[in-house]
Amino acid sequence: MTRDVPQSGKNLPLKRGWTTGACATAATKAALTALISGQFPDPVQITLPKGQEPAFPLAMEALGDNSAIVGIIKDAGDDPDVTHGAMIRAEVQFGETGQGIIFKAGKGVGTVTKPGLPIEVGNAAINPVPRQLMSNVVEELCKAHGLKPDVTITISVPTGEQLAKKTWNPRLGILGGISILGTTGIVVPFSCAAWIHSIHRGIDVARATGQTHVAGCTGSTSEKKVRGLYDLPESAMLDMGDFAGGMLKYLRRNPVEHVTIGGGFAKLCKLAQGHMDLHSGRSQVDFDWLAEQLAVLNADDEFIEVTRTANTALAVLRMANEKSLPIADHVAKLAHDQAKNMLKGADIHLDIVVVGRGGELLARYEPG
Structure with missing residues (x-):
């Protein structure tokens, strides 16, 4: 799903890139310009929503009697974007x-x-902002040449069907390829915003299709286990990943009757501690906190002290299991309480499922 990113070093900023929507807009402008004038502008310059004016080199061009096609290679900068390097094509015809x-x-x-x-x-998966950007280009060019903006724009991505398998599109009910996206036209490297936006859209789709039970999991192993436990359709599975807070905040305003959160022991320890971003680079398991939880379960002093200096949460879990201490159950309840607090009184039935690395059920907490 990702590509290797240049190791540019701490002193060098990561390079920004361009969205598929910006590339489609540039391709549309170049194609329509050629259809009107017979000449392809290369590079072609566009204006983005915040006023930036990037220029894009053309990767391919073709001019017919009543249509023109332009292809532009997407450059996502240093972002691990699945569509980096893909050709975004626009075919423009007068209608x-x-x-x-x-x-x-x-x-x-x-x-x-x-x-x-x-x-x-039933419509092409071309989001509102890219549609507006392309419409602006068409209207401006047609007005400048005394033409009516009666134009058909067909956007294609030759490798899009394969790329879409690495995205959330199939789960969201977007079939046949990728989406043409972007709100600013600029890709910010490693931005969390796109992932959280996809979680929100997953919730929107689930609500619109009448799903009463959705689940957000930290990874594929926990997702497989949770889906099997509840016999949930794929459309009910939200790609929560590390963004528990982003999912819960949106659910607070857009509730679903029943929500399950599934994940590994370490990730759910962090949720139980009150962290809403579970990424290893942004939150860590607090082993002093974990030792305190074992004390609540009447662990012996030696085990409590060993926990304070443990290397991994998994090691602590294994030792606790050997001593028949239900730490996974305890963590599941605490994670539930933290997540429920984040929902701030929303009428949602919430449960927690803790899953082992091999896909085994470690614990399950469901009140009532």
């Missing part, structure tokens, strides 16, 4: 008088099949 601007999904661009997304079911 029937009065049709306005029509967007179509070409090869490798998905089609929306479930409600709850910003785009209506």
Whole structure:
């Protein structure tokens, strides 16, 4: 799902890149310019929502009698973006008088099949901001040449169908390829915003399709176990990852009847401590805290002291199991209490599932 990122060192800033929406806009502008004038601008410059004016070199171009095609290679900078290096193509054609601007999904661009997304079911998975950027380009060029903006824009990504398998699109009901995304046109390396945005859209789709039980898990192992425990459809599974807080805050405002959080012991220890970002670079298991929890379970003094200097939460878990101390059950309850507090009174039935590395059920806490 990711690509290798240059190790640029602490003193060098990470390079920003361009969204698929920005690339599609640039390709649309170059194609329409050629259709009107017979000449492809190379590079082609566009204006982004915040006023930046990047220029994009053309990777391919073709001009016919009533259509023009331009391809631009997406540069995601130093972000581990699955679409980095993909060609984003725009084919532009003049349409029937009065049709306005029509967007179509070409090869490798998905089609929306479930409600709850910003785009209506049956339409090309081209998000609102990229649509607006492309519409602005068409309207400006047509106005400058005394033409009506009756244009059909078909966006395609030759490798999009394969790339989509590495994204959340199939789960969200976007079939046939990737989405054309972006709100600013700029990719900020390692931004958490895109991941959290996808969690939000997953909740929207689940609500719109009538799902009453959704689950957010920290990884594929816990997700497989939770899905099997409750016999949940794929559309009910939210890609929470490390962003428990991002999921819970959105659920607080957009509740679902039943929510399950599943994860490994160490991740859920961090949730039980009150961390809402479970990434290893942003939160750590507090072994003094873990030792205090073992004391609550009447662990002996020696084990408590060993826990304070333990290397991993897994090592502590194994020792606790040998001593028949239910630390996983205890952590599950504490994680539930922290998550429930984050929901701030939202009418949601919440349960916690702790899963071992081999996919075994370690603990399950469900009040009532």
